[in-house]
Amino acid sequence: MSLGLDLAIMGDLTADIEATLADMETAAMAAADEIADWGKQQLRQDIIGAGLGQNVARSWRSVVWPDKRNASTLGPTIGWYSKAPQIIEAFAYGAEIVPANGSRFLAIPTEHAPPPPNMRSRFGRFAVSRAKRVEAAERKYGRLRYVFPRGKRFGLLVADGLMATRGKRGPGFRRASDAARRGGRVINGVVMFVLVPRAIIQRRLNVGRIEDMIEREGVARFAAAFDRITQAHFPEYAEAA
Structure with a gap:
């Protein structure tokens, strides 16, 4: 009798756990x-506050492992990444840009400088398009x-022999x-490009501060979630605490 009762209690406890x-x-x-x-x-708000625009802001993505559609765990992993990592790194830490290819x-x-046709593509083709903008200006x-x-x-690169126009843009x-x-x-001497030996990008983002904010927020939200589950399953212990 005693053994059967103990097994029943253990079975209920195991199910509860x-x-x-x-x-x-x-x-x-x-x-x-x-x-x-x-x-x-x-x-994303940090990007907008720095004046880098909505397109760069939307480059931030988040991911949670494992995928909750396939599995769950007490210790999920959360990650954030940008689809424009070079832009983010430059404005998060500062950078010096120097001429390349001699x-x-x-x-x-x-x-006044016209964009090349593929300038509309974001991030992936951005650097290549910028390098070809002088060629595009001279073609036009x-x-x-x-x-x-x-x-x-x-120095300056200027265009001569132009006339003013007004269009939809x-x-x-x-x-x-x-x-x-x-x-x-x-019209002569319309400035298309400014020539400089180097360019300094000043730090404008606060990625490190936001990492600390996310860590604190994460701890608080996980603790609150586990506390709600504990109160729901073991109300007597929650009241005692």
């Missing part, structure tokens, strides 16, 4: 999803002219027509 663990695993996965999304929003200067485009406006102001450490330029040339409406 298993149910509690299952609920805790579910709660842990839900908390992980919440923390992943919360952290992603903090990282060039003496970096060509920094002004608002003709040979650009170098201007080096006396006593300055920078606002004012712009194109090669002057014969009528514009006869009428004296030719």
Whole structure:
């Protein structure tokens, strides 16, 4: 009789423990999803606050392992990553950009420089497109002219023989027509690029501070989730505590 009673109690206790663990695993996965999304929003807001725009902000992604559709665990892993890692790293830690491929200067485009056709592609083709913007400008406006102001450490690439236009995207330029040339409406010296020996990117993001925020928030949310499960399964112990 005593042995049978003990086995029954043990069986009920085992079932309670298993149910509690299952609920805790579910709660842990839900908390992980919440923390992943919360952290992603903090990282994206940091980008917007730094003035880097919505496209770079949306490059932040979050992931939780294991996939809750296939498994659950008391200790899920949460990760955040960016699809624009070079941009994030440069503005998180600062960077110095120097000319490559034997060039003496970096060509920094002004608002007048036309984008090459694939400039619309984000992140993956960004660096390649920037390198070809001088070629794109010369195809549109003709040979650009170098201007080096006396006593300055920078230069300019300017376009000559243009005329002002106004389109759907606002004012712009194109090669002057014969009528514009006869009428004296030719514009010379439109600055397309500023030439500099190097460029310094100042630190503008606070990734380290946000990592600390996410860690604190994660601890608090996991603790709250486990506390709710404990109170639901063992109310007498929760009241005693």
